Amino acid sequence: MKINKVSPNLLRFFLGLYVLASVGYWLSTTLDHWTAVFHPERHVQAPFVYDNDTCVIGSLQPEARAAKVPEGAHLDSLNGVPYSARVWDEILNTAHPDDMMDVGFTRKDGSTGTATITFVPQKPLIAGIPYLVLSLQEIILAGVALGCLLMGFWVVIAKPTDGNAWLLLILLNFPTVLFSLHHGFATGLGALFLEFWFQTMQFAASPALLLFGIYFPERSRWNVRFPWAKWVILIPLLLCAVIFGPIIYGSHYGAGNGPMLVRAGHWAEQTTNFLNLVCLVLSLALTLDKLRSASTEDARRRLRVLTTGMSIGLSALLLVFIVLPHFGITPAQKGRLWIGYAGITAFLFAPFSLVYVVLVQRAMDVRILLRMGARYALAKATLWVVQIALLTVVAVELILPIFGKKQPQLADLLGPLIFFALVMILRMGVHKRIQQWLDRRFFREAYDAERVLNELAEEVRRYTETEPLLETVARCVAETLHVDQIAMLLRRGEYFVLQQSIGIAAGRTLTLPLQSSAVRYLTNSNEPARLYREDPDAWYLMAGTAERYALDKMNSELLLPLPGRNRMMGVMALGPKRSEAAYSSADLKLLQALASQTGLALEVSELARSLASEAAQRERINREMEIAREVQERLFPQEMPELPGAKIAGYCRPALGVGGDYYDVIDIGDGRVGLAVGDVSGKGISAALLMASLRASLRGVTLDSPRDFAKLMHKVNRLVYEASASNRYATFFFASYDPATRKLECVNAGHNPPVLLRNGETIRLEADGPVVGLLPFAPYTEQTLTLEPGDLLILYTDGISEAMTKEDEEWGDERMIEAARRSLHKPANDVLDDLFAAADVFTAGAPQHDDMTLLILKLEP
Structure with missing residues (x-):
């Protein structure tokens, strides 16, 4: 049942008024009831009882008899003021013991008279119960009423547009009326408000229960077929409320009610009681009918939870406060207070089930809720209580007697050992095993x-x-x-x-x-x-x-x-x-x-x-790198030419398997041999590709037995420039050696100057041209010199001279030359091996950071 058409702000306004009224009523009645129970001496008891409608005095107390108040007389005035219930309440609520009140009356024979009554202290409402127990009882009653009220507020705040939430709020407000029957000691407008709220909640509870049964969780099929039927009950209840209005006013603020109004009040009271019973029965019948006819399984679950909770809660109240007192067993009797506590505790099932079924979006079945309750109540709380009680008993019986002995014996230690052993057993999962036993025994599927x-x-x-x-x-x-x-x-x-x-x-x-x-x-x-x-x-x-x-x-x-x-x-x-x-x-x-x-x-x-894919990819890359290395090795000279009076040796050791260093020995005709060393910028595959392009370019331009090596270098530069990216280049040295004349003609394109060692002399072939592949046109010049027997020509890349230790210290040209001098008397292959070995000794196992290439020309002595 939705009320979406009503403005949310208006609903919040009504809720605010309701909260103020209901909390004010609960607070006022609770405080005043507490005062009446624990401080009766501060208030006076009524000296007699009278009928609110006829104003006839009856049931005289001793102080009224002592003042000669006639029983059966008509009450006329109080302290000289014409009688009204409002005056009576004001006098009793403001009087103190030993104060006096003048009562005017008319006897049955028509004669009038007055009497002065001296007030006596009010008798205790509940006698013979210890203060602590009585306090606990009052706190429980007030707490239950307030708890129900707060739950009602919670539901409406959570679902303000749900009409069932507002009906539930009225139902959960009823315990504040049920458990707070004392209307306090208020006077004037305060007393009028308390009486009005009390009567309103009394009248509203039954219609709210009927409407809740009709509309929750879905509209009853009988209401769909007979929507007018509910008004047959609700309209008479409304008429009864209208009749009770002037009766209540006349009883409390007037001089009583006339005979016709009294008869109407009796009829309205009987009708109201009957209709309240009808509302209760119909609500129960409609709920049971929906259990069978509900359109969804969720609706049936809600109804099962609601029926179970309401049955437990209301049955507890019926048993404790109606059935058992019929047999003389009441919670007020000494030693039987626990019956009242048990009844009130069981009653909480009713409001909790109401709140649960309205508030949750998808209800759980009763069996699941019972399982959860059993697990938390039995397997946790109860077991903790049992454990504490057991440990307390063991401690009292086995440990405390030891402290009373002057000289404890060795056997007395057995008690503490048993105590600590019991603690360990309980803490090592006994309660968990009992939880499992409960689940296996009663909730097998879960x-x-x-x-x-x-x-x-x-x-x-x-x-x-x-x-x-x-x-x-x-x-x-x-x-x-x-x-x-x-x-x-x-x-x-x-x-x-x-x-x-x-x-x-x-x-x-x-x-x-x-x-x-x-x-x-x-x-x-x-x-x-x-x-x-x-x-x-x-x-x-x-x-x-x-x-x-x-x-x-x-x-x-x-x-x-x-x-x-x-x-x-x-x-x-x-x-x-x-x-x-x-x-x-x-x-x-x-x-x-x-x-x-x-x-x-x-x-x-x-x-x-990812690791498998990465491993496969790494394996593929390694295999491709191995193939590239094999291909690149085939690009280097596979065997050196035999030269009269000279030996050639060369080797390249890449840093990454493949690299950009290049050396070559080429037959350029007329008995001459070409010696080439290059170093491409970068490392790895990209440098290797440019190195291959450089080799191909060089091989191509040397096919015509060139004599002009500056022009040759210019062609190589042009070819490499066109075949490489703008940021790629190579340093390059090329020389032609004629064994017949020992003439060396060379050109250097930005490469490390080759070193010629001759006895104690060191000659460097300095660069005289820019690197190849960087500029489209570049000038190169040629150098010519004649070698002598015993000369050693070393062509190298910077990976040799700049070999580094782990501390980034470079080997350097001087150390390289010094190592070469020590091997000057050896053949070319030995010089090559000695230089690589000397570089490795210097780096002492540090990772190779660049490609290392050597090409050695050694003339015989």
Whole structure:
């Protein structure tokens, strides 16, 4: 029953007024009742009782008899003021013991008279009960009434537009009237308000109960067929309330009521009592009828919970305060106060069930609620009490006697040992075993579900493949919780894509964007998200059309994040249970644990897949690098030419398997041999490719037996420039050696100057031209010199001279030359080996940071 047409601000205004009135009534009556119970000496007792309608005096107290007040006389005045109930209340509520009151009356024979009554202190309302016990009783009664009132406020604040919430508020306000029958010592407008509120709540409770039975949780089928029937009850109740208005006013603020109004009051009272009973019976009958005819399983669950809770609560009140007193057993008797406490405690089932069925979005079944109650009440609270009681008894019997002995014996230590052993036994899981026994004994299905999901949460850790993991989790959850629709979405870039599903025919077309409202909520909260479309949360209201379409297509009722260590790996969407029951807190706890383990397993699976892919890629790259190295090695000279009076040796050791260093020995005709060394900028594959281009260019331009080496270098520069990027270049040295004349003709394009060692002399062939491949046109000049027997010509790249230690200290040209001088008398191959060995000794195992290349020309002595 919705009241959406009413303005929310107006509803809040009414609620504010209701809160002020109800809390004010409870506070006033509670404080005054507390004063009346614990401080009766501060107030006076009424000297006699009289009929409010006829004003006839009866039931005289001793102080009235002592003042000669005639029984059966008509009450005329009080302290000289014409009688009214308001005057009577003001006098009694403001009087103190030993104060006096003048009473004017008319006897049965028509004669008038007056009497002066001296007030005596009020008698205790409850006698013979210890103060502490009485205080506890009053606190419990007042606390129960206030608790019901606060629960009613909570429900209306949570669902202000739900008419059932307002009906529930009226019903939960009734205990403040039921448990606070004393209307206090207020006077004037205060007394008028208290009486008005008391009567209003008395009259409103039964119609509210009837309307609640008609409209909750859905409209009764009988009300649909006969919508006018409820007015047959509600209109007479309203007429009775109208009749009671002047009667109550006449009784409390007038001089009584006339005979006709008195007869009307008796009729209205009997009619009201009958109609209240009819409302109670009809509400119960309509609720029982809805148990059979409700349109949804959720409605039936709510009604089962409501029927169970109301039956327990109202039956407890009926038994404790009506049935047992009929047999002479009352909570007021000494030693039987616990009966009243038990009845009031059991009564709380009624308001709690009312609040639960109205407030929750999807009710749980009675059996689940009983299980939760049994687990928390029996397996936790009760067991703690039993443990404490047992430990207390053992401590009193076995430990305290030891302190009374002057010389404890060794055998006395047995008691403390038994005590501590008992503590350890109780703390080592006894209460947990009893919990499990309760579940196995009374809630077998729920216990099995918990056991299966717990085992699954442990099992998923061992999965390293995604598909079997998702399939196992989805199937197990579906079978255990009886869920027909489950979707598992995994993160793929900027989307969560459907990877595994049960009962969903959309294939892998359903996605949730990374920035969708649902994903943001799950990421920020890292908690399950319920989805009730009848009363959606804010995150669903902010969802876009495509997102809602995906959620509706999956029929999602519960979304679970699958978290990894640093990011959310996926989302598990669960549809409704086959029974349409809500997911309980135990279900959510188990599912959340399972989702956490699944998310970590997914992350492990993704990591394993990534490592496998990376290993395969690394293996492929290594194989390709090995092939490239083999190809590059084939580009270097495979054997050196035999020269009369001279030997040539060369070697390149790349830093990364392949590199940009280049050396070559070329037959350029007429018995001459070309010697080339180059160093391409950079390292690795890109440098190797440019090196291959440089070699091809050089080989191409030397086919015509060139004589002009400056022109040759110009052609090489042009070819490399056109074949390379603008930021790529190479240093290059080329020389032609004629063994017949020992003439060396060379050109240097920005390369490290080759070193010629001749006895004690060191000659450097300095660069006389720019690097190749950087500029389209570059001038180069040629050098010519004649070698002598015993000369050693060293062509090298900077990877040799700049070889570094771990402390970044360079070997340098001078150390290289010094090492070469020590091997000056050796053949070319030995000089080559000695120089590499000397460089390695200097670097002492430091990683090679650049390609190292040497080309040696050694003339015989």
